Amino acid sequence: MRETITERPTRGLILATAERLYAEQGIVAVSNRQISEAAGQGNNAAVGYHFGTKTDLIRAILQHHNEPRESLRRALAAQHAGRTDLRAWLTCLVLPSTAHLAALGTPSWYARFAAQLLTDPALRRLAAEEHAPERRAVLDQLRACLTHLPPDVRDTRVDMAHTLIAHTCADRERAGATEADWAATGAHLIDALEGLFTAPVRSPGRGPVV
Numbered sequence: 001m002r003e004t005i006t007e008r009p010t011r012g013l014i015l016a017t018a019e020r021l022y023a024e025q026g027i028v029a030v031s032n033r034q035i036s037e038a039a040g041q042g043n044n045a046a047v048g049y050h051f052g053t054k055t056d057l058i059r060a061i062l063q064h065h066n067e068p069r070e071s072l073r074r075a076l077a078a079q080h081a082g083r084t085d086l087r088a089w090l091t092c093l094v095l096p097s098t099a100h101l102a103a104l105g106t107p108s109w110y111a112r113f114a115a116q117l118l119t120d121p122a123l124r125r126l127a128a129e130e131h132a133p134e135r136r137a138v139l140d141q142l143r144a145c146l147t148h149l150p151p152d153v154r155d156t157r158v159d160m161a162h163t164l165i166a167h168t169c170a171d172r173e174r175a176g177a178t179e180a181d182w183a184a185t186g187a188h189l190i191d192a193l194e195g196l197f198t199a200p201v202r203s204p205g206r207g208p209v210v
Helices: 007-025 032-038 046-051 054-079 086-104 110-117 121-129 133-144 151-174 179-198
Strands: none
Touching: 007 032, 007 046, 007 054, 007 110, 032 046, 032 054, 046 054, 054 086, 054 110, 054 121, 054 133, 086 110, 086 133, 086 151, 086 179, 110 121, 110 151, 133 151, 151 179
16 A cells, blocks of 8 residues: 555654654553554554554664664775774774764664664564665674684674674663763774674683684
8 A cells, every 4th residue: 555645744653652662661561552542643553554563663663773874884884895804894883873873862762672672582583684784794794804703602792792782872872872972882882892802712611712
């Protein structure tokens, strides 16, 4: 069904309301009916009409934020093309997210929404499915800088990096981060992740990787 011009503001309102309620109350705890009511829709089936299922609505929130964030990542990756140092690709991984969150202003809710996706296996898979080509390309470049790590250790640390980024950003957003705060958060995350990926491997059953 083709969307009419008059339906676009309603979709945007529902999308913003869902993102806020998910961030504040938890994704599992919020129903489509609650979102419709909070968005001032007389029809409690408004979410279903405009988006479909709850999964479709979550996917729409992800896609709404993907476009501006990945535009930033594309430009940053072009600046670092040909680089082979770890810090360059950590910059491409982190700064598009913190810059996008800064652009949202205060208050915002996306970082807290995104962090919740990591706590549910099904939602985590959904978020992974929505990863844009730009992000996947940066992750490929990042992994190419990590050949000193055994593959299982590398993959574990990449997962840890995602968690650190998501929950650090959620904490900063909850605290009402300003544009300057987001710039500092991005720099701190890059420093921390560089330490994570260059730390020696001393897991049980392994000797240190020199």
